[in-house]
Amino acid sequence: MKRTIHLNDNTQISGTVDRFFKVRPIFTFLNTMFRAELQTQKQSVDEVMVAYKGKTAGNLRQYIKNKPDKWGFKLFARASEDGFIHDMVLYQGKTMLQAHGLPLSPEQEAMGSTSQIVSVLASTMSSSTITAIFADNFFTSLDLVCYLKDINCRYTGTVRENRMGKPPLKPVKEMEKKIVPRGTIDYVSSDDGILVVRWKDNKVVTLLSTDMGVEPVSSVYRYSSEGKRKDEVRCPAVIKSYNTNMGGIDNNDILVHLYRTPMKSKRWYLRLFAYAIDVSLTNAWIMYKRDCKALAEDTMPFKSFKIQLGR
Known part of the structure; x- marks a missing residue:
């Protein structure tokens, strides 16, 4: 099955600044779908590490000492307070935001690189006027x-x-x-x-x-x-x-680590493909819990009414 996985057209790779060209279509698709889902009024922005210890990815592999997975691919993500990730930026150095596909305004270009990340992730929110962002x-x-x-x-x-x-x-x-x-x-x-x-x-x-x-x-x-x-x-x-409200990304990270998709391969981008599967399953689980909670709240008056009748 791993031999048949193909995510992008290799004939289009020449001249691109996107170092994540191999997996860009699936992350673009996921970002589009995740942004369309219900977003809570408290959003957090933080780093995510996708574990990878191989050396074939060159300096795309990063090191962060205070993360559970110290070596791997670094992503910047925005999540709701329950852990649902709505947007992800793949870190690849100076061309990161250019490859992400969202142009910067003059005000954004005047900021530091890390502040630009938050401004770009904020620009994809469904309603910024009723939302608060939390970051470190x-x-x-x-x-x-x-x-x-x-x-x-x-x-x-x-x-x-x-x-x-x-x-x-x-x-x-x-x-x-x-x-x-x-x-x-x-x-x-x-x-x-x-x-x-x-x-x-x-x-x-x-x-x-x-x-x-x-x-x-x-x-x-x-x-x-x-x-x-x-x-x-x-x-x-x-x-x-x-x-x-700062723990949205951490909540998602904990759930992803519970049942990670095993994907050992010499091709570095398959590790990111596995993470795309994991984050999709985790977001689906969070959506399911949201629906169960909403259903329980909708039926609560009827439950209390039945209890009173029983008495």
Whole structure:
């Protein structure tokens, strides 16, 4: 069966900038289908690693040390909060977005490369005006937040020190001192509604957001090695929102890893073909669970009515 798998016309490969030419048609088809499905109002953007340890793919094979699959093909994906992946960008270096097939506007071209990825994935959402995007500090920049705000799309993400401008916040080194208690919050908001908040947990975390504010401040519990107990720590609302909604890609990744399609081959692109099967099955399972949940909610009034009649 593997000998008969053929995904694209090899006579068209000369002159193309697409290094994933071999599997591009199936990923283009899947992206088109996935974008058409129901999208929740909380979307997350993150990296996905498709495991591959062979060497025939050259530098298309990437390494990320904090992923379960450290070696493999790197994808950038956008997913709903339940884990349904709606769009995927295959990483291949400078020509990545050109091969993806979506042209960049002048505003997008002025951004950094990682922020461009989020802007491209956001452009394929069914309704950006009622959607909030969550991403980590690999993608977040002040330029990205301003761009999304201009198209009425809300955003929340952790941010690196050199990508957030120069807001008047306490320095990270000062907040890291032991005399500063865990749960300390420092924040500032611009006139156009961009919030920068810095919060001390086990480490100091900085976020940019146009979706949530600091209030209401709630509590989380953290273990204290000094007191040998869990202490109550103040936590801003934007941090809780980020932690709750950032896990869409991870949820999908867990389901994909449960039953991966075995596809050992010297042809590197067959590993991506196997992932296309896996992500399709996972998305189908999530759609099934959505339908079951919707059906249960629709029939709930009738169930309670029967129970009352039985009494």
